Amino acid sequence: MQTFTMVLEEIWTSLFMWFFYALIPCLLTDEVAILPAPQNLSVLSTNMKHLLMWSPVIVPGETVYYSVEYQGEYESLYASHIWIPSSWCSLTEGPECDVTDDITATVPYNLRVRATLGSQTSAWSILKHPFNRNSTILTPPGMEITKDGFHLVIELDDLGPQFEFLVAYWRREPGAEEHVKMVRSGGIPVHLETMEPGAAYCVKAQAFVKAIGRYSAFSQTECVEVQGEAIPLVLALFAFVGFMLILVVVPLFVWKMGRLLQYSCCPVVVLPDTLKITNSPQKLISCRREEVDACATAVMSPEELLRAWIS
Amino acid sequence: MCTKGAFPHRSACSLPLTCVYTYIVCVPVLWGSVPWGMKLHCVSLWLLGTILMLCSVDNHGLRRCLISTDMHHIEESFQEIKRAIQAKDTFPNVTILSTLETLQIIKPLDVCCVTKNLLAFYVDRVFKDHQEPNPKILRKISSIANSFLYMQKTLRQCQEQRQCHCRQEATNVTRVIHDNYDQLEVRSAAIKSLGELDIFLAWIAKNHEVTSSA
Numbered sequence: 265m266q267t268f269t270m271v272l273e274e275i276w277t278s279l280f281m282w283f284f285y286a287l288i289p290c291l292l293t294d295e296v297a298i299l300p301a302p303q304n305l306s307v308l309s310t311n312m313k314h315l316l317m318w319s320p321v322i323v324p325g326e327t328v329y330y331s332v333e334y335q336g337e338y339e340s341l342y343a344s345h346i347w348i349p350s351s352w353c354s355l356t357e358g359p360e361c362d363v364t365d366d367i368t369a370t371v372p373y374n375l376r377v378r379a380t381l382g383s384q385t386s387a388w389s390i391l392k393h394p395f396n397r398n399s400t401i402l403t404p405p406g407m408e409i410t411k412d413g414f415h416l417v418i419e420l421d422d423l424g425p426q427f428e429f430l431v432a433y434w435r436r437e438p439g440a441e442e443h444v445k446m447v448r449s450g451g452i453p454v455h456l457e458t459m460e461p462g463a464a465y466c467v468k469a470q471a472f473v474k475a476i477g478r479y480s481a482f483s484q485t486e487c488v489e490v491q492g493e494a495i496p497l498v499l500a501l502f503a504f505v506g507f508m509l510i511l512v513v514v515p516l517f518v519w520k521m522g523r524l525l526q527y528s529c530c531p532v533v534v535l536p537d538t539l540k541i542t543n544s545p546q547k548l549i550s551c552r553r554e555e556v557d558a559c560a561t562a563v564m565s566p567e568e569l570l571r572a573w574i575s
Numbered sequence: 576m577c578t579k580g581a582f583p584h585r586s587a588c589s590l591p592l593t594c595v596y597t598y599i600v601c602v603p604v605l606w607g608s609v610p611w612g613m614k615l616h617c618v619s620l621w622l623l624g625t626i627l628m629l630c631s632v633d634n635h636g637l638r639r640c641l642i643s644t645d646m647h648h649i650e651e652s653f654q655e656i657k658r659a660i661q662a663k664d665t666f667p668n669v670t671i672l673s674t675l676e677t678l679q680i681i682k683p684l685d686v687c688c689v690t691k692n693l694l695a696f697y698v699d700r701v702f703k704d705h706q707e708p709n710p711k712i713l714r715k716i717s718s719i720a721n722s723f724l725y726m727q728k729t730l731r732q733c734q735e736q737r738q739c740h741c742r743q744e745a746t747n748v749t750r751v752i753h754d755n756y757d758q759l760e761v762r763s764a765a766i767k768s769l770g771e772l773d774i775f776l777a778w779i780a781k782n783h784e785v786t787s788s789a
Binding site: 336337338339341342343346348349351366368369370371426474475 | 645702720722723
């Protein structure tokens, strides 16, 4: 009887212990790995802007924060325990991180992310294939072609200090030579050529990133045309003729007016004494003919002359 | 009649017209009419010209090895931490890269070897021996270290096409720098070498014709 009880007790203890040990993993998992690590890490890189993205960790009613760390090829070879916190994503909300300022050399970089919720942190999730910035997608640059009078001016999109641009332009006529100009940075209008009137000019551009030694594709060709100079030439001719006429006519007119004014308002010419009329006109008329003849033929003495004159 | 560079010629009245190439006939005749003294002079000048051309092509090629490196960014990164690094230097009167300043006399033939050795010096010794606690400075040092790694790769590709012989002078220069480094305690030596990065960067820019895109 006692043996039977003892055996039952042993079986009961074993069952209890077995049940307890079976429960331990469930209890443990409940405490530690509640927060899953972010999945599906990928990098989208366009025009040297690198964006690390992942699937968000959903916890209903809670905001999950993420931390990003990176490791260059140098660290992975010589100091594999060193991971550097990302410049902008120490505790970020969205399921993405701009790692452009972290990826500063053209070598493969390892990237890792983990989720944080209050005091809980998930395991690190590492990017499957290290990211090298020379795999960035380079798009053809946006450009604006303008005419400033006869000047062909181009303004390219500002893509940052790492970008230079190769601009090709030519006259749209058979056998025309293609010119190439290097533009060091975008966002500034640059003069390409002084156009000849009546001709069409075409322009296309491509971006170049010196740090990775790669070119983008060429942008769509854009052409502009300059109107011929015929009409303005005629106008200029008329203007010149008119000017010459004015140059001749105006002094002539001024001189003529001067003369008119001179004769109409300036003082009259003074008569000499001999032509002045001091006596009345009757006396002049009554001067007889004989006296006039006598005066004319005889040579009189001064007294006789005086007497004749007085009478 | 005849193609360009040839003229019709009849050797004798009975023979038909044949096409004679100018360079086959005229050049040897002209050369034969030149006096011996002038011939020697011409040949020596030609030899000198060829040697000079080969040398310049060779050097020019090596000098353009690091042309695609973004030196401006590396210099900028260093400028931001220069003061902090140099402030930690406990032996201001000693220099490790001193030989570089006086080594404006490094010949063009030695530039490739010295660059290769000094890059390896920094990557294999200096950056490894320095433990940086400040995350901001660590970020910049990491940027420079990874850029040096890229430069080593670029230089190696360049060397595959052109030879990068290490002559005795170049090896001596490298050995002196390593000896200077070994004379100091490791941490001090590493900090001092980091502080002298501007000397090394300026030397690279000058000798590899790298234009910084400012």
